[in-house]
Amino acid sequence: MIYSYAFLSMTPGAAARQAFIKRLEGRREFIASLGGEILGYFVPQLGWEASEAALLIRWKNQPDENAMKGLLTCPEIRESLVQRLFATLRPAADATLPPGGIFVHRWFEVDGENLDEFLKLSGEGWEDFEPRFDARVFGLFRDEGPLPDGSRRLLLITRYKDHGVWEESRDPSTAAMQAFGRRRALTKRTSAASSLLVPIG
Secondary structure, eight states: OEEEEEEEEEOSSHHHHHHHHHHHHHHHHHHHHTTEEEEEEEEEEESSOTTEEEEEEEESSSOOHHHHHHHHOSTTEEEEEEEEEEESSOOOTTOOOOSSSEEEEEEEEEEGGGHHHHHHHHHHHHHHHHHHSSEEEEEEEEOSSOOTTSEEEEEEEEEESSHHHHHHTTOTTSHHHHHHHHHHHTEEEEEEEEEEEEOOO
């Protein structure tokens, strides 16, 4: 499976956002006929500007670039950056995003030689993190290839019940945070934003 992650700069205002949601609903079956599935459309809570958003699409085979261009070329979108991503430990091929809560999108940049250890520590941390908190990791995706200096970029999408649970999960005494702390030592850069998932259809 290959994933298209589109980061969007929208035309400001609720009308543009609603128009784009209707556009996604109207193109969903067409995207499906090409082997794609619209998994999620995310709007900002904290960390993104009010006019920013993100779209995640899963493809059975290769992403259809013409379909993506057609979907994102509309008055509601001023700019878009589409990145091709691949699942690592998660998500499973049939995983879907649950409704409700907040979704935190966190980008990491790590040296290429540390990628496997980064993934190992992520999985170890999740074993304690998920039973302890009302939170669930949907996916940890890697980029298509290394940056010029050999670094790799990864995107982690995690659902939390709310921002209060996110704050509770920062407890440094947990086994999860100890694993994540070792993972942090491998991280060159990271940034995060929280969002809401908008139902499509």
